[in-house]
Amino acid sequence: MDKPAMSTEGPTRPYFLERSQVACSRCALGSLCLPRKLDPESTRQFENIVNKSRPIQPGEHIYRAGDKFQSIAAVRAGCFKSYVINKSGEEQVLGFYLPGEIIGFDAIHEKVHKANVVALDTSSICGLHFDSVAEMSRQLPRLQDELFRIMSSQISELEANAADLSAEERIARLLCSLAARFASRGYSSSEFNLSMSRRDIASHLRLATETISRVLARFQGAGIIKVNRKKVNILNVDKLKELARRDTY
Amino acid sequence: MDKPAMSTEGPTRPYFLERSQVACSRCALGSLCLPRKLDPESTRQFENIVNKSRPIQPGEHIYRAGDKFQSIAAVRAGCFKSYVINKSGEEQVLGFYLPGEIIGFDAIHEKVHKANVVALDTSSICGLHFDSVAEMSRQLPRLQDELFRIMSSQISELEANAADLSAEERIARLLCSLAARFASRGYSSSEFNLSMSRRDIASHLRLATETISRVLARFQGAGIIKVNRKKVNILNVDKLKELARRDTY
DNA sequence: CGGCAAATTGACTCCACTCAAAGGAGGTGG
DNA sequence: CCACCTCCTTTGAGTGGAGTCAATTTGCCG
Numbered sequence: 137m138d139k140p141a142m143s144t145e146g147p148t149r150p151y152f153l154e155r156s157q158v159a160c161s162r163c164a165l166g167s168l169c170l171p172r173k174l175d176p177e178s179t180r181q182f183e184n185i186v187n188k189s190r191p192i193q194p195g196e197h198i199y200r201a202g203d204k205f206q207s208i209a210a211v212r213a214g215c216f217k218s219y220v221i222n223k224s225g226e227e228q229v230l231g232f233y234l235p236g237e238i239i240g241f242d243a244i245h246e247k248v249h250k251a252n253v254v255a256l257d258t259s260s261i262c263g264l265h266f267d268s269v270a271e272m273s274r275q276l277p278r279l280q281d282e283l284f285r286i287m288s289s290q291i292s293e294l295e296a297n298a299a300d301l302s303a304e305e306r307i308a309r310l311l312c313s314l315a316a317r318f319a320s321r322g323y324s325s326s327e328f329n330l331s332m333s334r335r336d337i338a339s340h341l342r343l344a345t346e347t348i349s350r351v352l353a354r355f356q357g358a359g360i361i362k363v364n365r366k367k368v369n370i371l372n373v374d375k376l377k378e379l380a381r382r383d384t385y
Numbered sequence: 386m387d388k389p390a391m392s393t394e395g396p397t398r399p400y401f402l403e404r405s406q407v408a409c410s411r412c413a414l415g416s417l418c419l420p421r422k423l424d425p426e427s428t429r430q431f432e433n434i435v436n437k438s439r440p441i442q443p444g445e446h447i448y449r450a451g452d453k454f455q456s457i458a459a460v461r462a463g464c465f466k467s468y469v470i471n472k473s474g475e476e477q478v479l480g481f482y483l484p485g486e487i488i489g490f491d492a493i494h495e496k497v498h499k500a501n502v503v504a505l506d507t508s509s510i511c512g513l514h515f516d517s518v519a520e521m522s523r524q525l526p527r528l529q530d531e532l533f534r535i536m537s538s539q540i541s542e543l544e545a546n547a548a549d550l551s552a553e554e555r556i557a558r559l560l561c562s563l564a565a566r567f568a569s570r571g572y573s574s575s576e577f578n579l580s581m582s583r584r585d586i587a588s589h590l591r592l593a594t595e596t597i598s599r600v601l602a603r604f605q606g607a608g609i610i611k612v613n614r615k616k617v618n619i620l621n622v623d624k625l626k627e628l629a630r631r632d633t634y
Numbered sequence: 635c636g637g638c639a640a641a642t643t644g645a646c647t648c649c650a651c652t653c654a655a656a657g658g659a660g661g662t663g664g
Numbered sequence: 665c666c667a668c669c670t671c672c673t674t675t676g677a678g679t680g681g682a683g684t685c686a687a688t689t690t691g692c693c694g
Contacts, residue, residue: 222548223630230544242544244537251544270533274523284519287536288493294543295479295491295500299471300591303682334641342549344683349642365641365691381472552650583673593651598674614659614673635694642689652679659672664665 151198152187152263159183168236168321169210170264170286173278182279185272187263188212192255199240199253207263208240214259215331218251219339229340232256232332234317240266241287256331306341307351308379311361315370326370400447401436401512408432417485417570418459419513419535422527431528434521436512437461441504448489448502456512457489463508464580467500468588478589481505481581483566489515490536505580555590556600557628560610564619575619 160171161179171182189212192198198209201220216233230251233239243249244266273280301309319325330337338345355361360376362369370376409420410428420431438461441447447458450469465482479500482488492498493515522529550558568574579586587594604610609625611618619625 228548230547241537242541245534245541246538250541270529271526274526274529277520277523280519280523280529283533284536285494287533287540288490289495291536291539291543292491292494292499294540294547297547298479298543298591299477339549342547345640346642346684347682350682353642582671594672595652595674596650599650602674637694638692640689640691642687644687645685647682647684649681649683650679651681652677654676654678655674656676657672657674660670662667662669664667 151189165236178276185268189261192259194255197254199249201252203249205243205247207265209261211235211237212260214257216253218253220251229336303343303347303351308376312380330366400438414485427525434517438510441508443504446503448498450501452498454492454496456514458510460484460486461509463506465502467502469500478585552592552596552600557625561629579615
């Protein structure tokens with residue numbers, strides 16, 4: 137596979153600011169994030185349990201495997217990856233997280249983080265003490281629904297990724313997934329930046345770094361995308377979707 | 386990969402009996418199933434929303450991809466597999482479910498089942514109307530905890546299965562997983578039956594059927610297991626765990 | 635400018651897949 | 665009760681897609 141990787145170490149500064157005036161109601165992610173279904177009054181209530189972080193630098197970790205689990209995190213800006221280190225010392229990337237997505241649901245059951253989570257860009261998060269969220273969700277059915285909904289979609293997504301796909305299919309899928317996620321966040325779905333390295337992509341998709349390069353080159357040769365380093369242009373979405381499709385019925 | 390597979394079709398009989406006297410409190414799965422953390426009074430309350438099924442025959446489906454989602458199912462006895470059909474018409478097995486395990490969490494978010502779920506042995510289930518469970522869990526914090534816990538562990542498990550493993554590692558892992566799950570159900574962890582076919586195992590592990598045969602033969606040759614058709618004996622657990630291990634830290 | 639990591643490209647290898655065939659095991663009907 | 669059929673499993677032989685190894689190019693940052 138590949139050798140270990142970057143990991144800005146060193147003593148950690150606290151991430152969270154003094155209880156500042158978060159305002160989910162005025163957050164650009166309103167329609168994507170956890171409180172999206174809440175009415176204004178419930179949203180105000182919800183804001184009381186949200187901890188806004190300072191900016192987090194690329195390479196800075198917000199969770200380490202083994203850390204005690206207390207909070208889930210909503211990405212407010214930037215991009216994160218989660219990963220574990222396997223017995224050969226290699227990094228295995230589990231997933232990427234964009235603004236509005238929630239990190240940490242895999243840690244609830246053992247009350248311990250199993251994965252490391254690191255910023256890939258300058259980012260920020262909202263920390264949510266899980267017990268408080270759970271408790272509040274007992275009073276706010278729509279919040280509870282949302283929690284179940286998000287966890288369910290993570291399960292469903294992970295199941296879909298378990299499929300046995302070729303390198304081209306997997307890469308096409310990732311590009312489609314990112315395009316769709318950027319689109320729903322109001323960004324261009326046809327031109328975007330890959331915050332993650334080729335190695336990260338490779339590890340996430342269970343491929344070799346070289347294979348990512350080669351397949352992206354092949355896609356470019358076929359006129360499906362244009363790629364230059366981190367910048368990706370999708371020239372032929374239909375073709376890309378075609379390559380990524382796995383109809384199930 | 387492999388050609389499609391068995392699938393007892395035909396008109397479906399209803400699965401659930403007239404509201405019968407379920408008694409979670411006296412169920413052998415008490416300590417494994419959803420209500421395991423509830424006190425006696427709450428358990429009684431919980432029993433009111435449980436629908437016990439008639440026996441379900443091997444090959445009989447309890448969910449079909451596309452079905453409207455209303456209920457999750459707790460396996461009471463037997464064994465199930467969930468699967469989808471991909472664009473090549475091949476079956477992709479997503480998972481196996483043993484008694485006490487809960488099926489259907491991947492369907493909450495879209496309110497539609499994405500996977501087919503079929504009995505591999507003569508089995509039975511308890512149907513749980515999801516909205517009722519969710520509502521009740523707002524009154525019973527321990528039930529809500531349990532729901533979050535189970536979903537979280539499914540996420541965590543799926544993430545672990547995303548790792549890039551060799552055929553031997555994957556098969557060793559599955560055997561270890563089954564052994565552990567049988568053990569926690571009070572069965573022997575060193576001798577058990579594989580309810581699923583080699584093809585099912587292959588599909589689940591993203592391997593060819595022949596590879597399953599070959600690796601099992603290799604494990605047997607190495608004195609790690611003894612396998613005869615569906616019957617598996619684990620002779621050297623430590624070696625098997627060694628093969629399966631993926632330390633993460 | 636120099637040093638280094640990321641990305642790309644090429645040559646070769648190998649693990650798991652495919653194709654093919656032969657044994658079981660279980661079920662059905664005469 | 666046996667013949668027959670079908671599906672599952674096993675085993676062998678050969679192939680191929682992605683990995684490995686290695687060298688080069690590119691971009692970035694001090």
